[in-house]
Amino acid sequence: MNKTKLIGPILLTLGMTSTALAQNGFYAGASIGQATIDGCDGLTKCDDEDTGWKVFGGWEFNRNIAIEAAWVDFGEVSGSIGESKVSAEVDGWVLAGKGMLPLTEQFSVFAKLGMIMWDVEGSGAASGIDDDGTDLVYGLGAQYMFTDRFGVVGEWEWYDIDNDIDLFSIGALIKF
Template structure:
């Protein structure tokens, strides 16, 4: 009798989990925009803006909650330090919870909160410098759905990578 109850509980749990997965949407997309890295303290001729981009994917539990993972490339910061050219490239993997407020069938606003595992590699006179870590991220954005599978997204994300890093981007999102 105990074995029957245990088997019944396992089958019920698998049935609920299987039904939950069948009702959820997975999505993938890519964005491109302007990255700004606040790292010019003491650097002359500093260019702290570059093209940033990301590739992302997520799992929507419902129309209000999703989890999203992304590869983010913030581009390069460069300038001069004591007359020598220096540069640094910044990128990383992120994981965030995404809360969405649907305003109608096509348009919604969202917020994100999560973590980024980042890597910074130096170039020029800063060659050999390699730093990494994990820090917080948050963001705000909007999504417009053209169809049930295709959307355009615009967002601002802030990353606490030693210095402040911002990414303003526009991209596409595909649900499957």
């Protein structure tokens, strides 16, 4: 069989598959921003801000309701207890419902409510500390779609981990 005869049907199938996924509302993206971890109680020379980032994916049921999963890395909080340096890294998995309000064809605002399964690992004088749990997360944001498939998203999220964590981020969003 002539291989060039297969190219047309393969491209047609790929195009139909990506169109079907877009009609089904699947999306993915990544964001980066500023994380603030309220973890300075009892520490001196404390640095409770770091670069935070996340990768996420979701499914829009319709223009107003979606479900989203993400892996988020909040970075590290560090400081000193006496002469000993301590630090801890925080990350976790998020599952949240997302309510969206389209204001125009391209621009919408949204709110999130969900849960995070988090993990904290200590180092320095806090070496050996490994804690985890499940807590509440909520957030507010906006997204602007440049095309039907590509947009930007900006948001603030609050995580009710032992010490509250705020994440302000901006990122890219791709709809499939």
